[in-house]
Amino acid sequence: GAVVSQHPSWVICKSGTSVKIECRSLDFQATTMFWYRQFPKQSLMLMATSNEGSKATYEQGVEKDKFLINHASLTLSTLTVTSAHPEDSSFYICSARSGLGDETQYFGPGTRLLVL
Amino acid sequence: DQQVKQNSPSLSVQEGRISILNCDYTNSMFDYFLWYKKYPAEGPTFLISISSIKDKNEDGRFTVFLNKSAKHLSLHIVPSQPGDSAVYFCAASETSYDKVIFGPGTSLSVIP
Numbered sequence: 001g002a003v004v005s006q007h008p009s010w011v012i013c014k015s016g017t018s019v020k021i022e023c024r025s026l027d028f029q030a031t032t033m034f035w036y037r038q039f040p041k042q043s044l045m046l047m048a049t050s051n052e053g054s055k056a057t058y059e060q061g062v063e064k065d066k067f068l069i070n071h072a073s074l075t076l077s078t079l080t081v082t083s084a085h086p087e088d089s090s091f092y093i094c095s096a097r098s099g100l101g102d103e104t105q106y107f108g109p110g111t112r113l114l115v116l
Numbered sequence: 117d118q119q120v121k122q123n124s125p126s127l128s129v130q131e132g133r134i135s136i137l138n139c140d141y142t143n144s145m146f147d148y149f150l151w152y153k154k155y156p157a158e159g160p161t162f163l164i165s166i167s168s169i170k171d172k173n174e175d176g177r178f179t180v181f182l183n184k185s186a187k188h189l190s191l192h193i194v195p196s197q198p199g200d201s202a203v204y205f206c207a208a209s210e211t212s213y214d215k216v217i218f219g220p221g222t223s224l225s226v227i228p
Contacts, residue, residue: 004159034215043205043220044160093159103212107152107159 003027004096006108013084014116021079021111023094029074030096034105035067038091050077084115119143120208120219128225135193137222139206142187146208150216151180151191154203163204164191167212196226 003026013019023033032051036044048064050056050071058064068080077096081088091112095105121140129135137151147168152160166173166180166189173180179192193200206219 006159036218044218046215046217049215091157095159099213103148104150104162104165105216106162109159110157112157 002098002102002104002106004030004094004106004108006092006094006111008111009109010112010114012114012116015085016083019081019084019113021081021092021094021113023077023079023096023108025075025096025098025106028096028098029100030077031074031099032097033071033077034095034097035069035077035079036093036095038093038110044093047079081113084113086115089113089115118220119146119217120206122204122206122219122222124222125220126223126225128227129196131198131226131228132195135191135196135200135224135226137191137193137204137206137224139189139191139219140187141189141208143208143210143217144187145210146217148209148212148214149180149182149189150207150209151178152205152207152218153200154205154221160205165212193224196224198226198228200224201226 005024007022035047038044047062048056048058056069071077093110095107150165151163154160164178182189203221203223205221207216209216
């Protein structure tokens with residue numbers, strides 16, 4: 001149980017384009033989903049927290065107009081990197097939490113984004 | 117300022133011996149602590165957690181110890197196995213409902 005998937009696992013795009021990453025909880029309903037990014041040899045940095053049906057809460061320093069987060073259902077959250085630039089190249093990881101007696105965050109496998 | 121610190125970036129241990137991974141934190145409001153294991157290019161996998169009402173939690177080969185007065189926790193793996201080789205992240209939050217802050221990770225290598 002508690003499986004989280006991400007799609008795509010790899011994406012290469014040109015500078016200036018937008019990229020959408022999906023995060024799905026496959027066998028549970030996630031009241032809260034989190035988006036992290038990880039640069040090489042660094043820790044996971046929380047970007048934003050999203051609760052189903054409400055606006056995401058962004059961490060300090062994260063541009064909400066650049067990283068659009070939508071949590072439209074209890075099993076799906078999307079992160080859209082708008083007008084991507086090479087410095088946005090990173091490993092993006094989502095996690096999901098059911099909030100129903102189990103507060104553990106279950107992580108997806110991550111999405112590697114390379115902006116050329 | 118880093119709220120969760122893992123001062124050893126790497127650790128090597130012989131197979132069968134004990135691995136001890138350490139973690140320190142600065143935020144006295146943290147009350148819930150977790151350990152995650154991560155392989156390259158994969159998402160972290162939850163290992164074990166502990167809340168501040170306990171000082172020890174055990175799950176199979178994994179035991180987490182918490183010393184709240186010292187703001188220190190450790191993960192013990194015994195016996196260590198080659199498959200345990202991965203990066204281990206210590207993480208903390210104020211409650212189990214709050215956002216989780218991750219440490220920088222410790223890369224564990226278990227040598228056969």
